[in-house]
Amino acid sequence: MVHQVLFIVFGLICVAGAVNLLVQRHPINSALSLVVVMASLALIYLLLGAEFVAAIQVIVYAGAIMVLFVFVIMLLNAGAEERTRGSHIALFAGVPGLAVLAGTVAWLLIHSSGKLGSVAIGSEPHNIAFGDTHNIAGLLFHNFLLPFEVTSVLILIAIMGAVVLGRKEV
């Protein structure tokens, strides 16, 4: 019961932050609401028992990536978004289409929720711990060793790309 209440509270905070991201016209307000979304998602990961993911969500997403965003917004001195007239096709076809899509997905999920079952909260005593760093590390450095090494190359390329793109004379 307590878990369901906590899930609903953090889920509502999450959705409210995401809606605020869309409503706000100044990018710095959008960035700060995205931090709220990420922080409450980290709490939902904790409810799921995934402690490691919750920790890196706070450290990497809410910490590193969002600081980068806020830094760039302040560096570029970005002002409030200009209002432009959108196309009428987008308004009259896109919005109902998106609503129908979201409604269909939600209906399907609710309809088949009996088949999907439930997610137990917290660590079960009879199983190995779910969010355990030890098990994740074993998987990451054993089964997923090649993808892990490839991501390190990807990060290196991304660093070089960012440095080259951010130079004064391009």
Added chain:
Amino acid sequence: MVPLSWYLILSAILFSLGVFGFLLKRNIITIFMSIELMLNAVNLSFVAFAKYWHANPMKLPSGAEVVPLSGQVFVFFVMVVAAAEAAVGLAIIISVFRTRETLNVDQVNLLKL
């Protein structure tokens, strides 16, 4: 016990809001943040499915064992790729701003200045 469908619905709502922002917003930085929102929504469903398979162990039709923690490892990879993407994307935004003096995507419609 929270039903798995609740997590998936929350994930779907966040993803839809991300798509909505990606299509509606005119500021290039806000569009980029909408993409991050979509990545977060996908991460949530990864962790929820991993938890579900952890609670209900099952075998694939091929007989291979499902390793539920793989879902969390995939979240790790998604975050790594998102960090790399943010670094390169923000560098591109800075570069665009230097040449165009604007962040409005309506005015960034030519490859060449």
